[in-house]
Amino acid sequence: AFSEGINRAIRSIINRAYGYRNFDNFRLQVLAQHGYAHSHHANSR
Structure with missing residues (x-):
């Protein structure tokens, strides 16, 4: 059941x-929807 939830x-x-x-x-x-702030890693290019 647990793996079915993850797959869904x-x-x-x-x-x-x-x-x-x-x-x-x-x-x-996805990160924004789950409450994670945009980190400096995303803009480090």
Whole structure:
């Protein structure tokens, strides 16, 4: 049951990812939705 919940969450994230131009933008959105502040690592390029 636990692994089914994780798989469902991953599938949901993947389905939402189709609208983003690149992985970095998607990653920042996921982090923001889960309460993580944008770190300096995201802007260090």
